[in-house]
Amino acid sequence: xxVKVISVLEDNxxxxxxxxxxxxxxxxxxxxxxxxxxxxxxEDVVLRAILTTHHHWDHARGNEExxxxxxxxxxxxxxxxxxxxxxxxxxxxELTFGAIRVRCLFTPCHTSGHMCYFMWEDDSPxxxxxxxxxxLFVGGCGQFFEGTAEQMHTNLxxxxxxxxxxxxxxxxxCTVRNLKFALKVEPENEMVKEKLAxxxxxxxxxxxxxxxxxxxxxxxxxxxxxxxxxxxxxTGRTDPVEVLRMLRSERDNFKKPKERPNPQAMLAFDxxxxxxxxxxx
Numbered sequence: 001x002x003v004k005v006i007s008v009l010e011d012n013x014x015x016x017x018x019x020x021x022x023x024x025x026x027x028x029x030x031x032x033x034x035x036x037x038x039x040x041x042x043e044d045v046v047l048r049a050i051l052t053t054h055h056h057w058d059h060a061r062g063n064e065e066x067x068x069x070x071x072x073x074x075x076x077x078x079x080x081x082x083x084x085x086x087x088x089x090x091x092x093x094e095l096t097f098g099a100i101r102v103r104c105l106f107t108p109c110h111t112s113g114h115m116c117y118f119m120w121e122d123d124s125p126x127x128x129x130x131x132x133x134x135x136l137f138v139g140g141c142g143q144f145f146e147g148t149a150e151q152m153h154t155n156l157x158x159x160x161x162x163x164x165x166x167x168x169x170x171x172x173x174c175t176v177r178n179l180k181f182a183l184k185v186e187p188e189n190e191m192v193k194e195k196l197a198x199x200x201x202x203x204x205x206x207x208x209x210x211x212x213x214x215x216x217x218x219x220x221x222x223x224x225x226x227x228x229x230x231x232x233x234x235t236g237r238t239d240p241v242e243v244l245r246m247l248r249s250e251r252d253n254f255k256k257p258k259e260r261p262n263p264q265a266m267l268a269f270d271x272x273x274x275x276x277x278x279x280x281x
Contacts, residue, residue, distance in 0.1 A: 001100055001121045003129060003169065004039055005208050008032040011173040012058050013210060015131060016040065017119060019098040024048050026097050028117065028131045029171060033062040033069070048097055049074040053133025054111040055081035059171060078106060079113025089115060099124070107135040107155040109147030118163060127166040129211070136160055137170045138212045139178030139195065141223040143252065149245035156224055157240075165215035175199040175209040181254045182222050185234045185247070191219040222247055 004016040008031055015028040016039050025045040029052060030036050040047055047070055052060045055077070063084035067073050076087045076095065089095070091106035105116040116135055120128035134142035135155055144152060179196040186192055195216070199209050218224050225231045226243040235246035 001119065001124065001126050001129070003211075004043065005169070005210060006035060006039055007173070007208060008035050009058055013169065013171055013173065013208070014059075015169055016043070016045070017100065017129075018043060018045050019100050019121075022098050024098050026051060026100065026102075027066075028169075029053055029059040029133065030062040030066055031058050031060065033065045036062065036066070037069075047073065049076060050084075051102065051115075051117050051131070052077035052082045052085075053116060053131065053135075053171060054114040055079045055083075056111065056134070059133065076104075077113070078104070078115040079111065081113065105159050107133075107151075107159055109144050109151040109155055110134045110142035112146040114142075116160065128164055129167045129169055130160065130163060130214070131169050132160065133171045136168060136217070136221075136223075137172060137178055138168075138175040138199075138209050138217070139182050139192075139221050140174065140251065141221075141248070142171075144248055149241050149248065152223075152248070153226070153241045153244050156244075161214070161218075161224065163214060165218075166213055167211045168214055168217065169211045173208060173210070176203050177255070178251075179220065181251050182220055184254070185222040185250075186225075186228075186230045188230070189220060191216075195220050 002018040002020055006014045008014055012031055014031050017026045023045045025047050027036060027050045030050050050063060060082050063075050067084040074086050075084045076089050077085050078089055089104040093104045095102040099121045101120050103118040105118055107114050107116050114135055116133055117131040176199045179192060179199055182192045202209050222231050226240040232238050232243055235243045237243045237246050
């Protein structure tokens with residue numbers, strides 16, 4: 001099982017998971033078809049399915065176009081708002097794509113229909129991989145747009161936190177910002193300092209910080225450390241759910257980035273839709 005990390009838009013990741021024996025492939029969060037098609041051609045694979053973590057445009061925008069280009073393409077997700085959806089999946093449901101096995105993990109909060117995907121191959125030396133979308137990031141977690149701190153606590157501790165402590169591929173490159181906040185929460189945490197220095201170097205070299213591992217996340221991600229004394233001291237709370245709620249509130253107001261261009265406009269630029277208007281007369 002080979003995973004291609006594909007950077008798109010401002011800070012999104014989509015992924016192409018390839019079964020190397022058959023050259024069949026599954027895409028996760030196919031937001032930009034043009035870029036995905038380039039990788040499909042380069043890798044000489046056949047796209048069999050799309051796994052969509054949630055309906056937001058920067059994760060699902062390419063589904064309709066890809067479904068037209070690949071008749072019979074299967075599109076999996078847990079939310080009816082996902083474009084071109086052919087198979088609505090439920091928590092614990094398992095899917096098979098050749099030798100690749102997938103377990104669907106329902107993690108509502110960022111959106112009410114958010115699904116993570118845990119993938120592995122039987123009898124393979126490769127580590128399993130969690131595709132966590134906008135639920136779990138390197139050093140952080142997703143915003144609670146359509147859910148509660150109680151839901152996110154369940155997601156992080158009971159659904160994702162109990163998985164094998166292996167590879168995590170998340171939906172966005174926000175590691176440096178997340179770890180700057182983690183350092184504010186735990187200024188004496190050496191693991192946070194080391195990971196932040198590494199992430200800054202990767203950022204300077206324009207390289208991704210994904211994947212991480214669950215084992216590492218428990219050492220520096222404050223949202224997975226809600227029972228640790230320094231994190232509780234920072235929030236002024238001891239109940240884990242209340243600690244998480246306070247962390248999310250603090251993170252939402254932590255060094256908010258400067259106003260960015262309209263996301264739809266950015267996508268239009270990425271697709272070259274403004275080209276005719278920008279050409280010189």
